[in-house]
Amino acid sequence: MSTASTDLSRRADLDALRPQLYRVARVQPELADTSTLELEPPSGSRPAFEAGQFNMLYAFGVGEIAVSISGATDAPGFIHTVRNVGAVSAALAKLEVGATVGLRGPYGSAWPLAAARGADVLFVAGGLGLAPLRPAIYAVLANRAHYGRVIILVGSRNPASLLYADELARWQERLDLDLRLTVDHADAAWHSHVGVVPALIRRVAFDASDAVAMVCGPELMMRFTVNALREAGVEPERIYLSLERNMKCAVGLCGHCQFGPAFICKDGPVMRFDRIAQILAVREI
Amino acid sequence: MRPPPVDQTTVLISCEGLQALIDALISRDYEMFGPTVRDGAIIYDAIARVADLPTGWTDQQEAGRYRLQRRDDEAVFGFAVGPHSWKRFLHPPVERLWSMRRGEDGVTISDPARRNRNYAFFGVRACELHAIAIQDRILRDGPYPDTAYATRRRDAFIVAVNCAQAGGTCFCVSMQTGPKASGGFDLSLTELVERDRHDFLVEVGSRAGAALLEQIPCRPATAADRSYADRIIARTASRMGRTLDTDGIKELLQSNPDHPRWDEVAERCLSCGNCTMVCPTCFCTTVEDHGDLTGNCAERVRKWDSCFTLDFSYLHGGSVRSSARSRYRQWMTHKLASWINQFGSSGCVGCGRCITWCPTGIDITQEAAAIRAAPSAGKGEKHGGS
Amino acid sequence: MEGLELILAKHPFFAGLAVEHRQLVAGCARNHRYDAGEYLCREGGAANEFFLIRHGQVALEISAPGRPPVVFATLDEGEIVGASWLVPPYRWLHDARAATLTRAIGIDAACLRGKCEADHDLGYDMMKRFLPVLVQRLHATQLQILDVYGKH
Numbered sequence: 066m067s068t069a070s071t072d073l074s075r076r077a078d079l080d081a082l083r084p085q086l087y088r089v090a091r092v093q094p095e096l097a098d099t100s101t102l103e104l105e106p107p108s109g110s111r112p113a114f115e116a117g118q119f120n121m122l123y124a125f126g127v128g129e130i131a132v133s134i135s136g137a138t139d140a141p142g143f144i145h146t147v148r149n150v151g152a153v154s155a156a157l158a159k160l161e162v163g164a165t166v167g168l169r170g171p172y173g174s175a176w177p178l179a180a181a182r183g184a185d186v187l188f189v190a191g192g193l194g195l196a197p198l199r200p201a202i203y204a205v206l207a208n209r210a211h212y213g214r215v216i217i218l219v220g221s222r223n224p225a226s227l228l229y230a231d232e233l234a235r236w237q238e239r240l241d242l243d244l245r246l247t248v249d250h251a252d253a254a255w256h257s258h259v260g261v262v263p264a265l266i267r268r269v270a271f272d273a274s275d276a277v278a279m280v281c282g283p284e285l286m287m288r289f290t291v292n293a294l295r296e297a298g299v300e301p302e303r304i305y306l307s308l309e310r311n312m313k314c315a316v317g318l319c320g321h322c323q324f325g326p327a328f329i330c331k332d333g334p335v336m337r338f339d340r341i342a343q344i345l346a347v348r349e350i
Numbered sequence: 351m352r353p354p355p356v357d358q359t360t361v362l363i364s365c366e367g368l369q370a371l372i373d374a375l376i377s378r379d380y381e382m383f384g385p386t387v388r389d390g391a392i393i394y395d396a397i398a399r400v401a402d403l404p405t406g407w408t409d410q411q412e413a414g415r416y417r418l419q420r421r422d423d424e425a426v427f428g429f430a431v432g433p434h435s436w437k438r439f440l441h442p443p444v445e446r447l448w449s450m451r452r453g454e455d456g457v458t459i460s461d462p463a464r465r466n467r468n469y470a471f472f473g474v475r476a477c478e479l480h481a482i483a484i485q486d487r488i489l490r491d492g493p494y495p496d497t498a499y500a501t502r503r504r505d506a507f508i509v510a511v512n513c514a515q516a517g518g519t520c521f522c523v524s525m526q527t528g529p530k531a532s533g534g535f536d537l538s539l540t541e542l543v544e545r546d547r548h549d550f551l552v553e554v555g556s557r558a559g560a561a562l563l564e565q566i567p568c569r570p571a572t573a574a575d576r577s578y579a580d581r582i583i584a585r586t587a588s589r590m591g592r593t594l595d596t597d598g599i600k601e602l603l604q605s606n607p608d609h610p611r612w613d614e615v616a617e618r619c620l621s622c623g624n625c626t627m628v629c630p631t632c633f634c635t636t637v638e639d640h641g642d643l644t645g646n647c648a649e650r651v652r653k654w655d656s657c658f659t660l661d662f663s664y665l666h667g668g669s670v671r672s673s674a675r676s677r678y679r680q681w682m683t684h685k686l687a688s689w690i691n692q693f694g695s696s697g698c699v700g701c702g703r704c705i706t707w708c709p710t711g712i713d714i715t716q717e718a719a720a721i722r723a724a725p726s727a728g729k730g731e732k733h734g735g736s
Numbered sequence: 737m738e739g740l741e742l743i744l745a746k747h748p749f750f751a752g753l754a755v756e757h758r759q760l761v762a763g764c765a766r767n768h769r770y771d772a773g774e775y776l777c778r779e780g781g782a783a784n785e786f787f788l789i790r791h792g793q794v795a796l797e798i799s800a801p802g803r804p805p806v807v808f809a810t811l812d813e814g815e816i817v818g819a820s821w822l823v824p825p826y827r828w829l830h831d832a833r834a835a836t837l838t839r840a841i842g843i844d845a846a847c848l849r850g851k852c853e854a855d856h857d858l859g860y861d862m863m864k865r866f867l868p869v870l871v872q873r874l875h876a877t878q879l880q881i882l883d884v885y886g887k888h
Contacts, residue, residue, distance in 0.1 A: 126641025192885035316494035320634030326691035349676035
């Protein structure tokens with residue numbers, strides 16, 4: 066199985082099970098149950114990361130969860146968007162500037178930014194799935210000339226739950242990308258699409274024979290998005306998903322995140338669709 | 351596995367020599383563990399004398415059954431393997447990873463004190479040597495080594511034993527992991543017991559083993575001794591309790607995730623996780639984060655976990671593998687198939703523990719054979735009645 | 737070709753329609769224009785027509801007392817509004833509101849049903865066109881019900 070292209074050799078001597086102590090530099094509320102933390106390293110600069118990777122964030126005395134990095138690869142700190150869905154995320158969401166957070170990482174595989182050069186790029190995000198895609202979107206927009214058409218499709222439950230709404234509004238104004246938003250249901254004040262994300266794919270113009278798609282969201286949404294991408298003619302070897310499983314150690318030692326023969330922590334979370342097509346179709350795998 | 355034995359000459363030691371071997375290791379401050387009888391089973395625990403070993407005992411093992419029985423000779427190692435494996439020392443069931451303290455000067459983190467005595471393992475079987483090597487690949491040789499494991503492993507002294515008695519559920523021959531220990535030990539013993547002699551043929555497996563052997567009274571082994579040892583081992587190989595056809599087993603299991611056999615075994619499987627506890631290669635763990643009432647102290651503890659628990663695959667409010675069927679399939683497919691993708695070898699060493707210690711007697715070799723006998727079973731009728 | 741036939745020929749929903757069938761359909765067609773906020777149809781009303789959207793966006797809504805209408809789907813250029821005309825009692829099951837200025841072709845339901853009864857080849861062709869749209873809508877609705885973005 067292929068693994069992350071990040072150079073691991075200089076990290077191997079650190080004990081991977083021991084968190085580094087980071088400081089909360091900024092807290093940005095996003096939605097009712099979601100906020101973004103900016104974490105700065107204890108000293109010096111933070112380790113480099115690639116778009117698509119994640120860190121394990123530890124709330125003192127409560128526990129650890131895997132959270133994708135959702136800031137730019139050249140931002141000074143690690144930026145994480147956390148949704149309050151359990152004990153650990155609730156504790157992280159309550160943190161104030163100056164608090165200490167344990168951090169292990171970065172881990173995992175990255176979005177295929179180099180492989181997508183020269184092709185049309187589709188980013189398809191569902192719900193909180195926009196957070197792990199954002200560093201890749203930043204990277205593509207920062208090197209816009211290296212890519213063909215750029216299409217960003219974002220699905221959410223309703224207009225109030227759209228993540229990074231201000232940023233989406235700014236992207237919508239750009240002439241060098243096609244951004245479409247859709248929600249499951251809305252009221253008349255909403256002027257964009259209502260419906261599921263896969264339905265947007267046949268509405269946008271792109272060259273399916275030379276396109277790379279990066280998809281992130283609930284697994285159900287990703288499965289049907291892949292169907293729509295394939296119906297549109299995108300090759301299975303050029304569709305990438307970001308998967309999730311129960312994560313404990315994040316370094317391939319605890320066995321929890323297995324997905325068939327793959328470890329999501331090191332063979333994922335970003336995985337190429339053709340390599341997992343069969344496994345994805347098996348229930349309870 | 352370590353390189354082949356350093357010194358090809360073999361020697362014989364007596365039962366007194368065996369005690370001298372134990373004494374020599376203890377005098378070098380090793381913490382000695384070996385087989386001993388406790389609670390109706392042969393388990394691994396601290397030993398100091400040959401008298402602690404299960405001399406004159408053997409085990410009767412079948413699916414879901416384990417009984418000790420007296421032998422009619424005084425063989426010291428006349429049994430197979432019990433519920434313990436060496437992973438309980440090298441990859442302990444409970445281990446504190448670190449503790450944290452929050453104070454006026456911020457948060458500090460500290461590592462637990464490392465043990466200062468090294469392990470000596472007495473009576474390690476060939477299948478167990480392979481199991482240790484398999485866990486080495488996972489826990490020590492990956493991009494993120496478990497440093498505590500690596501240290502314990504490096505400093506451990508291993509005295510292996512070649513099996514003279516095949517267990518009722520053993521299939522090391524099918525898995526090519528025994529019965530002869532071919533490497534990965536410091537010294538290995540083959541017990542030669544007849545009416546008028548009781549010796550141990552000793553093979554050296556490392557420089558440390560050779561150095562220790564110099565302290566032990568021994569005499570040269572003859573060609574007759576060596577060939578007797580070979581015959582004993584060959585006899586063991588011919589009396590395996592089970593076989594497992596490993597030909598194409600990875601493709602067989604990975605292409606049959608919906609085989610009806612999984613439903614059938616699910617009716618018998620209690621998801622008790624015994625198999626994962628006794629398996630010498632199962633390595634899965636979980637972590638518990640503890641805080642105290644002051645909110646200023648925290649620690650993380652790692653514990654053995656089992657893919658048979660409902661919580662193992664918990665995600666977003668539910669378990670990915672919520673049925674017993676999916677969990678049994680996960681364990682067996684991982685052990686015999688996915689392991690090969692992940693680590694380049696099978697995860698099974700053919701020790702038979704999972705068969706013996708399953709309360710309902712589920713037999714991994716039988717399950718594999720059932721799937722092999724009818725791959726893609728249950729596809730149903732064709733339309734149009736043809 | 738008449739103006740309406742030309743429009744039908746270019747509309748994606750009728751791509752590949754045989755010339756004689758296109759003429760039959762055009763015989764039931766007329767132009768519509770809706771300003772933003774105008775309704776194409778109302779729940780419970782007679783489903784006398786279905787619509788092919790030429791330009792603009794139409795929001796499908798359902799009303800319930802005590803809350804503003806919920807939009808559960810938006811349809812754009814090239815898409816179809818209305819399937820209730822196919823199935824008795826031929827009544828609309830939702831509202832359809834023009835979200836923007838919308839130009840559409842309305843096809844008279846009774847007219848087309850009559851022609852399909854008389855020409856089964858036409859009828860079968862219409863079914864083959866409508867069924868994929870319905871299946872897609874049903875599938876999308878299933879996903880929407882599952883509330884995949886909700887907390888679990």
